[in-house]
Amino acid sequence: xxxxxxxxxxxxxxxxxxxxxxxxxxxxxxxxxxxxxxxxxxxxxxxxxxxxxxxxxxxxxxxxxxxxxxxxxxxxxxxxxxxxxxxxxxxxxxxxxxxxxxxxxxxxxxxxxxxxxxxxxxxxxxxxxxxxxxxxxxxxxxxxxxxxxxxxxxxxxxxxxxxxxxxxxxxxxxxxxxxx
Numbered sequence: 001x002x003x004x005x006x007x008x009x010x011x012x013x014x015x016x017x018x019x020x021x022x023x024x025x026x027x028x029x030x031x032x033x034x035x036x037x038x039x040x041x042x043x044x045x046x047x048x049x050x051x052x053x054x055x056x057x058x059x060x061x062x063x064x065x066x067x068x069x070x071x072x073x074x075x076x077x078x079x080x081x082x083x084x085x086x087x088x089x090x091x092x093x094x095x096x097x098x099x100x101x102x103x104x105x106x107x108x109x110x111x112x113x114x115x116x117x118x119x120x121x122x123x124x125x126x127x128x129x130x131x132x133x134x135x136x137x138x139x140x141x142x143x144x145x146x147x148x149x150x151x152x153x154x155x156x157x158x159x160x161x162x163x164x165x166x167x168x169x170x171x172x173x174x175x176x177x178x179x180x
Contacts, residue, residue, distance in 0.1 A: 007082040009036055009044045011129075014053065014078065018070045018126050024063025044082075051081045070130060076122035 012034050017025045027045060031038045045064060048054045055067045066073065 003079070004083060005040075006044060006047075006084075007079055009034070009041060010048055010078060010082045011075075012036075013041065013044055013048065014066070014073065014126055015129060015131070017054065017064055018066055018073075019130050019132070021066070024057055024061070024065055026063045047082065048078075053078060053081070066126075070126035073126040074122055075124045075126065075129070076118050078126075079118070079121055 013030055016030050016033065027038055027041050030036070031041045045054065045056065049056045049064070049067075052067055053073060054064045056062070056064045
């Protein structure tokens with residue numbers, strides 16, 4: 001899954017504006033800072049303002065600021081507003097023409113993964129990702145998360161989950177499935 005450029009720019013814009021609460025920010029300065037074209041950033045700004053995430057002020061000394069405190073801006077809600085299509089596979093979308101629809105369990109697995117992804121984002125606000133917080137940022141945070149997933153409370157490190165998954169795939173029961 002890859003987020004659209006629109007969502008990426010929206011998050012960058014909100015982080016930039018959120019880290020400068022005492023003043024109005026301009027499209028030109030944000031575009032320059034992030035290397036984004038001004039016309040593209042105008043579209044992103046317009047959408048965020050329409051959805052109530054930003055307040056814009058027109059005129060020579062205009063700009064934008066957050067429409068609410070960063071603690072009230074949920075990352076999952078912003079993503080839902082900026083992504084036009086969260087259907088990760090065809091059968092989850094409105095144009096389902098898959099010949100396997102109704103006979104395939106993949107859609108449920110994918111929908112569950114998307115649900116967990118969105119629930120994780122719903123547990124965070126813009127305040128959590130603003131510079132200066134005590135949460136790990138950037139690549140270090142991603143690496144830390146991957147390591148925590150890999151360890152899985154120690155079970156994966158011992159190989160229990162991989163062994164259990166293989167047993168379940170073959171229809172065998174064992175300690176990984178909780179039954180003997």
